Amino acid sequence: MDYNSLEWSKSLDYPISINDTIFYAGGSKEEYNKRKNGQHGRADWAWRWSKDLFEFGLTNGFIEVKSGRDRPRLYTKTYANAKIVRNKSKYEIVKFNRTKPLSTLEFTDNVYSNDNAKTQFEDLMDNNVFDYTKPTALIKKFMSLISKKNITILDFFAGSGTTADSVIQLNAEDGGNRKFIVATLDEKTPKNSEARKAGYTTIDQISRERIRRAAEKIGDKSGFRALKVDNTGLKEDVFKTTGELKQVDLLNDIDDQSDNRSDYDLLYDTLVDGAIEYNRQISFDMINGEKIIKYDYSSESSGVIAYFGDNLTNELTRKMATLKPLIMVFKESTFKKSSQKVNVIEQFRIISPDTKVKVV
Numbered sequence: 001m002d003y004n005s006l007e008w009s010k011s012l013d014y015p016i017s018i019n020d021t022i023f024y025a026g027g028s029k030e031e032y033n034k035r036k037n038g039q040h041g042r043a044d045w046a047w048r049w050s051k052d053l054f055e056f057g058l059t060n061g062f063i064e065v066k067s068g069r070d071r072p073r074l075y076t077k078t079y080a081n082a083k084i085v086r087n088k089s090k091y092e093i094v095k096f097n098r099t100k101p102l103s104t105l106e107f108t109d110n111v112y113s114n115d116n117a118k119t120q121f122e123d124l125m126d127n128n129v130f131d132y133t134k135p136t137a138l139i140k141k142f143m144s145l146i147s148k149k150n151i152t153i154l155d156f157f158a159g160s161g162t163t164a165d166s167v168i169q170l171n172a173e174d175g176g177n178r179k180f181i182v183a184t185l186d187e188k189t190p191k192n193s194e195a196r197k198a199g200y201t202t203i204d205q206i207s208r209e210r211i212r213r214a215a216e217k218i219g220d221k222s223g224f225r226a227l228k229v230d231n232t233g234l235k236e237d238v239f240k241t242t243g244e245l246k247q248v249d250l251l252n253d254i255d256d257q258s259d260n261r262s263d264y265d266l267l268y269d270t271l272v273d274g275a276i277e278y279n280r281q282i283s284f285d286m287i288n289g290e291k292i293i294k295y296d297y298s299s300e301s302s303g304v305i306a307y308f309g310d311n312l313t314n315e316l317t318r319k320m321a322t323l324k325p326l327i328m329v330f331k332e333s334t335f336k337k338s339s340q341k342v343n344v345i346e347q348f349r350i351i352s353p354d355t356k357v358k359v360v
Contacts, residue, residue: 149176158182
């Protein structure tokens, strides 16, 4: 009977006493008192039925108390051939012949209901920081209709992260190896919303936190990778006409990457250009005291190796070439002069001719 996604109404926010137990919409007396004092959101906890309708429904068997995971809850009951109607100033029960077959789900605890979705989400996140979240049971049902268990699920409207949560759960239940790709805009959460109060300034922050908690809850340590669309990473004034170039500035124009680009940024630029999947393993290694990045590199996969340091030597080049990666990546500023770049390309041509050398 209580929802916090409805527009808050003072007349629908009242205490209910049943058998010496007092029920408050949302389950908290403290929050109820705050709402009564004006501290409520546009959408906040309230009952779906008015006080008069509730009292009539309770007296005539349309209300039921059920134990929930966090608190006892009030539910309205649906009958096959009877309903409550308002006749002028009073309520009465009307019997009728149902023309539409009654779903058996209406006689069960519907796992696909929005109410269950809300309850599960609040239990996981310790708060209701997202309205209208979808039930994971429903999304799992859709996915289970596909016989393959190694598919990739794509959701262009991630929202609270229900799809990712559902994939994690279903994999744990049936031993599947499904992957998920979810996308969302970094939309701002409304001011004074429960999400903003909890520290979430954008919707995608809620999605990421839910995925982390969902995996942790069932002991899934496979992890996930969060990426965001960014600019090209090039300096703002990198595009110049011939007339704008000056001899004294040529050395400054060699490195066209923005100064705030991280090694990860440079690596993912390479992955984008090479149409390489973004979810492969990243590891680090040391060669001659210099850090190299290995992406999807193992005994089974030649992958990508990146060196973005400033101390490139012939010995370091030869050792990286002997690893025979599919792609070898350097940054432009690593090379102090063009002859050094030519030497690196020649070293790889001799030792690992199948390696594609890229400079970003």
